[in-house]
Amino acid sequence: MALDIASWVLLSMGGLFVFIGGVGVLRMPDFYTRIHASSLTDTMGAILIILGIMLQAGASLAAIKLAMILLFLLITSPTATNALASAALLAGVRPCGTDPVMSADKGIDLDTNADAGSLGEGKDT
């Protein structure tokens, strides 16, 4: 019974996080902030929901599979968004609110690909 309540709480919280992330992806002003919102659903939302289901599964093969799913989700989805963000940065999509002058002040030149390469994320062209 206590397990059911705990699982219900986890599932509802997970649902809430997933929903908030969804709203964020729709409403955030630019691409990079939208990535942030989407990561919310992929980490906190996924962890809470899958933990909630695991409580229902008990000690069984299903629980192990759920743990694997969670593990793979936590590995693959940040990788995908990271790759996406670096591709967008290389292609010249700017974060909103950063004009080139400001970036130069901080010592990050978004214009040249060579610099992006030194950030460790890849050189292109």
Added chain:
Amino acid sequence: MTIIFGVFLLTLMVITALAIVHTQHLFVAVILSGIFSLLMAANFFLLDAADVALTEAAIGAGISTVLFLGALTLTGEAERYRSSSVNRVVALGVVAAITLMVIYATFDKPAFGDPQTPVQQHVAPWYIDTTANDIDIPNVVTAVLASFRGYDTLGEVFVVLTAGIGILFLFSATPTRRKKPQTEQESEVESTAEIKFGEGLRHFLIPQVVGRLLIPFILLFGLYVQFHGDYGPGGGFQAGAIIAAAIILYALLEGEARALRVIPQWVLTGMMAGGAILYSAVGVVCMMLDGNFLEYSVLAADPITGQHIGIIVIEAGVGITVTGVLLSIFHAFAGRRRF
């Protein structure tokens, strides 16, 4: 309640399909068809078709996006013309008329999920009952696919093989340029471009590391799906697609050249033919043991064991052929130079 979920997903599917047809940008259309395939898989799952959903998942997530993008790289990605307004009006008229006719026809259909309809009364119960006694594997879909309708599946495998051979033939031709002959400068640009093409995502560190970490797991999962197909959702078709997806991931990360060094084209061609031959060979062996073509019961002293052996071997054949064909198709597209 689940029927409402189904209706919601179906509505999203219609919206996605409309957007796919509406957009002028083919690249966007391909991304949206990835979403379309996901929705399709979710619907199959809600409609109790776990095996079909797994197939759609393996094909839609791993293979079809990659193939469409491969083709787009070679052909260009924007639609040049909008259809003329007369053309569009006529097409819309035809389409609307047929839609209304089909919708009118649906009112004569039996209610959704009605167990009393002829389609549910006739063959399906026989398959479900007989599977438990004669074949003794839990997954009725695999039993029907591999044993009851094994001859049909053999045909499907040969269709897949034929498509693979067709692609290899098509891409073995070298293009004859009709109009503008290549200038020297152009060919030089192309050769440098080719060097760039060969290296894959080698300079993207994080995808590289994570991808390498995951490839063994994907391969292992593919083998699990292959050999667990008798007991849960899975089988040769799904496993072939998943294993092909793993190798495609390797090719994306390391470049086609390295992937071709791991599994050369002659091995792939051998796999394409070998799987189909393995499948047919099982049938021939059955005939030699005084059974009918693909009658697995004669393969062992105990008919049920014979069925088990037959199903495992032919599923392996299916898996090998599907892997070989999908990978050959991928390499054919990815290795083609842009003209």
Added chain:
Amino acid sequence: MELLGLYHYWVFAVLLMIGFYAVISKSNLIKKLIGLSIFQAAVFLLYITMGKVAGGTAPIIQAGVENAVFSNPLPQVLILTAIVVGISTMALGLGIVVRIKEEYGSIEERDIQEIDRR
């Protein structure tokens, strides 16, 4: 409830015709193929919808569960193979489009017809 069940068939009809519209009205060959794949998906959906039995579950026999109602396995078998055959034939179609692009320099039906007329 009745109408919600019919909704599946309506979506089938609409998707079928969305795909058909792309095939007949678009000039770009790849767009036609994408339309064809939507058409194909609609047919898959129809088969699977007809195989569903109310209160049923996927036709995989569970140990220890008696008298379970199973959905119809036959359409699932047909569609399972059809999906893989579908992607192979779609790839063949894409291959033909690529060859057309290489020979004609365009994948628009209009341009190709013009070149042929010459």
Added chain:
Amino acid sequence: MYYVATIATLITMALALVRALQGPSVYDRVLAANMFGTKAVLLFSIIAFLYGRPDFLDLALTYALINFIGVFAILEFIRRRPNDAIEDDVTKGDVNDDNVVGR
């Protein structure tokens, strides 16, 4: 009990779909497609338990393992295509982004 999570996931899928349809840049669409995939993993896990058939988690596992291959393919595609196409696209994306900021 699973309904809350299922409905939240479905609504999030719809929101992601809206983002995929709106764009404005290609990257937003890819992000939405990727997010759609991870939400599908959650949906499949929940529905497997809703139906009382936990053995169907294989489906969710499939998506968890191979959904990101599509993103890598798209990345490779963007990297490979001729430079003029990239610039064309980026300017489009930038203009639209500015519009969103100005709103």
